[in-house]
Amino acid sequence: MSNIHTFEQAFAVSFPVEAAEWVLDRISGLYGDELLKKLFQKFDIKLKKVFNINVADEVIVGRAVQRMVCSGCFSVYNKITTPPKKEGACDFCGTSLSVRADDDEETVRNRSKVYHNAAGVIISSFRNDKILVEIDGSLSDDKVWGSISSYL
Numbered sequence: 001m002s003n004i005h006t007f008e009q010a011f012a013v014s015f016p017v018e019a020a021e022w023v024l025d026r027i028s029g030l031y032g033d034e035l036l037k038k039l040f041q042k043f044d045i046k047l048k049k050v051f052n053i054n055v056a057d058e059v060i061v062g063r064a065v066q067r068m069v070c071s072g073c074f075s076v077y078n079k080i081t082t083p084p085k086k087e088g089a090c091d092f093c094g095t096s097l098s099v100r101a102d103d104d105e106e107t108v109r110n111r112s113k114v115y116h117n118a119a120g121v122i123i124s125s126f127r128n129d130k131i132l133v134e135i136d137g138s139l140s141d142d143k144v145w146g147s148i149s150s151y152l
């Protein structure tokens, strides 16, 4: 394993400071508003935009309970929108697909609650800094990406 022991070290390795432009995916607030701000300050990173992709809990639950994953190559399928060509088997490596134990409705709803509590503070902070852009995540992937890329 690597000798990365802290989130701060991992952050430094993942995002070299000389990189002029990059996209940081999934800031969840789990690390806290203050820690993230300190890290951005330490590495002299100025966020230009933060996209908050809003998806209603009902949609998230619907997507999660339909999800199947391949333990061979980690491909993700949806029983309704993106089913595998052959039922129960991965299109890419043939491994049997399974449902994640934590994708049941109750767990997904609890996970969503934890997310909203953790992310609320940092989202407000980005809103106050006037860099927050709200995106409608209930639309198709193409439309969501179209909305985001119009700001890039």
Ligand SMILES: [Zn+2]
Pocket (backbone or CB within 6 Å): 070, 071, 072, 073, 074, 075, 090, 091, 092, 093, 094, 095
């Ligand atoms: Zn696979």
